[in-house]
Each structure stands twice: as structure tokens, then as C-alpha cells.
Amino acid sequence: MNTKIDILDTKNLDKDVIFTIGNIIRDGGLVAFPTETVYGLGANALDSEAVKKIFVAKGRPQDNPLIVHIAEFNELDRLVQNVPDIAKKLMKCFWPGPMTLILEKKPIIPDTTSAGLKSIGIRMPSDIIAREIIKSSGVPIAAPSANISGKPSPTDMERCVEDLNGKIDYIIGGETSKVGLESTIIDCTVNPPCVLRPGGITLEMLKKVDEKIYIDKAIMEKPKENLKPKAPGMKYRHYAPKAPVKIVKGELKKTIAKINEIVQNYIGQGKKVGIMATDETKDLYNDALVISLGSRKDLNSIGKNLFETLRCFDDKEVDIILSEAFDEIGFGVAIMNRLNKSAGFNIIDV
Template sequence: MITKIVRVDSKNIDNDIILEAGKVIKTGGLVAFPTETVYGLGANALDGEAVKKIFAAKGRPQDNPLIVHISDFESIDKVAACVPKSAEKLAEKFWPGPMTLIMEKKAIVSDITSAGLSTIGIRMPSDEIARELIKAAGVPIAAPSANISGLPSPTDIERCIDDLNGKVDYIIGGEKSEFGLESTVIDCTTNPICILRPGAITLEMIKSVEKEAYIDPAVMDKPKDNLKPKAPGMKYKHYAPKAPVKIIEGDFQKTIEKINEMVQNYIGEGKKVGIMATDETKDSYKNALVMSLGTRKDIYSIGKNLFETLRSFDDKSVDIILSESFEESGFGVAVMNRLNKSAGFDIIKV
């Protein structure tokens, strides 16, 4: 397959490109496109055969449900069998934006899209290119992240090309993703509502609308083998680079000392070590490839850079990645959720 690759200026969108890509979606093809969270790989959510192509291109397990992307509020009723009051209030407050709401689905949405579930996650992205593409397609777009399943999600066009060139019909490049982590997923079929995947719309923000909202306790734990996921990323190992990741968690100074000790041990084994640090600690490490995620004063910058930094260590062919941990509050909950999964929950407490 020859993949058409184009770049679009989000401030001056080329309508001809969007119309062409929209036609690809409408006629059963695959298009990778930018969103404010990560880049997505889209197909017609109503066409089961088209959606199957997403699973094939990514190598994604078919029991892992996809999120349906819409361009406007009116489209909710086209895919949701009923819209709970909680979903209405959250959509009014946080859409368009990095939030997915799980509701009972209409039969028009393919069971392939929902992985056989009676529910579906629905999102309205804030990225202008994404919304224009959905409008041009004239159908809701099912879209997971635009990468090989299990690898860190792409936040720019280059990583989409690395993973999907020759496997999809079209790749649209825009700006680097604003948040760098996937959307917050909220189950609105329960009372109280429950967060199944943390993201940029934090628990504290959600509680301002639904005060009884809570995070599923399983979110930060290693998933059970028999789990039937209601949201993407709940069951399988995700966000993992080729090199194994270990998280060192604890007192600031003890963390630095432990990482330096581990570096020396790995060097003794002939291994090339990568360290995922911050602006505050990057000069505290020696004899390893050190990359900073940003400053601890801005957890959103840490999240934005997480996946690309993990990918960059693969570019440098490191054998092991050692990472500092972050406070699990606010957006830090989402950061640690992704980091824990990238490490397969291999956490060393000091």
C-alpha cells in the first residue's frame, strides 16, 4: 500500500486535503490525523470492515474497544442510545477537548468498534484539523492512537510515519499534540460516574461538575488477565518502548542515589542505560544517556514530553530505561498511569 503523507497548517487548513482524506474515511479507508491528545488512526465507526483494518494495521487485540470521534454536540444522539444527565453536563463543560464519555451505544455503531460491548466511548476533539476531517467524512470516526499497538503513542507526524507508512491510506500532519497523553475516559453508565483512564481533564475538574465522581481503583494497578476492558488501555501493556522501563519511586535524594547505583550495575553488565529525569535532576546523573521530561513545576510539560522521550530512547538503542516517578495528583495521575504501564508496573521503592 502506498500511503499519502501531507502536512496541514492548523491555522490555514487546506480544505482540498481535508475533503480528500474525508472521502478516504467515508469509503472504508484509514487516515492518521492529529488531535490535541495524541495522533489518531481513523476509520468509519459505522463500518465494521473498515474498523477491522485499524486492528490489522496496529496489530491491536480486537477485544480492546475504540473511541468514536464526533465534530459537534448534535452528533452524540447519532451514536448514543441515551445520553445520561452526567454526560450532558460534562460535555457542556469540557467539550471540545481531551475527554471521552462512555454511554450505551446505538446499533448503528459497529460491534467491531465497541469490541462487542453495548457501550461506546465518545469524544469531541478540540483540534481543528480533527474536527474538520470528521465533518468532511460525514460519519463518526473510530480512532485509537496512530501507532503499532503497545508502543508509546505518537505526538507528531514523524512517529506516525515510522509506524504506519505503507499500512494506511493517508497520514495528515499538523502541530505536535498539545497534551501528549490520551483523553480522560469517564464511564457515564454508572452512578456515580467513574474514571476508567485519567487524562488532562482531571478528577478535580470532573468533581466540579459531578462531585461524587471517582477513579476506578484498578486504574493504577496491574490489570488482571481476565479483565474485559470497557475503555482503551485498561488491559494490555501499553506505551512501552523496546527497552524495558523501571520506575524508581521515593524520597528525592534517595531516588537519585538509587538510580546512580543501578547505572553502575548495568554498565558492569555491558548495558547502555537511559535515564528519564527532570530539569531539576538531569545534572545529578553520570555515565548514562539522560533526557529531561521538563520541569516538575509544570506537570503538563512532563506529560506532553513523556511518549516522545520514551521513543527517543529507542532511537538511541539503550538497553534499559530508568525513570523517576511523579506525584499522583492532578494531571500527575495520568502521567503515572502511562508511566506505570510503560514499565509493566516494574516499580522499585526506595
């Protein structure tokens, strides 16, 4: 397949390109496009055959449901059975934005999109390109991240090209994703609502709307027989680079000392080591490729840079990646959720 590639200026959108992309989506094609979370791989959410192409292009398990993206509130009426009051309150506060709500779906959404579930995730992105593409297509767009399944999600066009060139119809570039991690998912089919995946809309922010909202405990721990994530997709390997990842967790000085000790052990084995550090610690490591995620005082920058940093280590062909841990508060919960998954919960406590 010949994949067409374009870049759009968000301040002066090319309406002809948007029109072309809308037609491709409506006619059953696949398009990678930017959102504020990560880049998405979109297809007509109401077209089973189009949605199947997403699973093929990504190599994604077909029991992993997709999120449906809309551009206007009035699109909800034909997609979901009802919208609980708490969902309405959350939408009012956080849409458009990096929040997905699980609601009971109507039959118009095929089982292929929902992976056979009676519910569906709905999101209204804030990214202007994403919104204009949805409007132009005239249909809701099913869109997981625009990468090969299991790899770190793409936050720029180049990574979409790397993974999907020749597999889809169109790749459209815009700005680098502002959040850098996938949307917060909240199940509104239960009462109180439950956070199934943490993201840019933090638990603390959600509790200001309803203090009873809670987070699924299983998403922050290694799956066990009696503790499994409620979200179907969370059971799969996610966000993983080629090299194995190990997280060193504890008081910062001890973490630095332990990472330096581990580095020397790997160097002795002839291994190339990558370290995910921060601005405050990047100069305290030796004999490794060190990349700072940003300042510990700015978790937003750390989240934004996480996936791209993991991919950079792939580019550098390191044999092992060591990462500092972060406090599990605010956006740190989402960061550690992704780090834990990328490492397969391989955590060294110090």
C-alpha cells in the first residue's frame, strides 16, 4: 500500500487535506492523526470491515476494545443508550480533552469496535486536527494509538511513519502530543465510577467532581489470580521498547547509587545501558546513555517525554534500560502505570 504523508499547520489548516482525509475515513480507510494524548490510528467506528483493518495494521488482539472519538456532544445520542448524571458532569468539566468515558453502547456500534462488550469508550479530543477530521468524515472515529501493538505509543508523526508506513492510507502530522500519555478511562456503567486507566485527567481532578470516584487497584500492580485489571486491554503487554526495562524505586540517593551499581554489572558483561533520568539527576550517572525525561518538579514534561524516550533507546540499540521511579500522586500515577507496564513490573526496591 502507498501511504500518503502530510503535515498540517494547526494555525492555518489545509481544508482540502482535511476533506480528503474525511472521505478516506468515511469510505473505510485508515488514517493516523494527531491528538493531544498520543497519535491515533483512525477508522469509521460504525464500519466493521474498516475497524478490522486497525487490528491487522497494528497486530492488535481483537478482544481489546477501541475508543470511539467524537467532535460534538450531540453525537452521543446515536451511540450510547444513556448518559448518567455523573458522566454529564465529567464531560462538562473535561471535554474536549484527554478523558474517555465507558458508557452502554447502542447497536449502531458494531461488536468489532467494542470487542463484543455491551459498553464502549467515548472521547472528545481537544486537538484541532483530530476534531476537524472527525467533523469532515461525518462519522465517529475508532482510534487506538498509531503504533505496532505493544510498542510505546507515538507522540509525533515520525514514529507513526516508522510503524505504519505502507500499512495504512494516510499519515497526517501536526504538533507533538501535548499530554504524551493515553487518555484517562473512567467506567461510568458502575456506581461509583471507576478509573480503568490513569491519564492526564488525574484522580485528584476527578474527585473534585465526585469524591466517590476511585481507581482500579489492579492497574498499578502486577496481575495476580485474584487481582486482574477490569479493562480488557490492560492485560496485554504495552509501551515496551525492544530492550528490557527495569525500574529502581526508593529514596532518590539510594536509587542513583543502585542504578550506578547495576550499570557497572552490565558494563562488565559488555552490555550497552540506557538510563531514564531527570534534570536533577542526569549528571550523576556514569558509563551509560542517559536521557532526561524532564524536571521532577514538572510531571507533565516527564509524561510528555516518556514514550519518545523509550523509543530513542530503541534507536540507540541499548541492551537494557534502567529508570528512576516517580511518586504515585497526581499525574505520577499515569506515569508509573505506563512505566510499570513497559517494564513488565520488573521493579527493584532500594
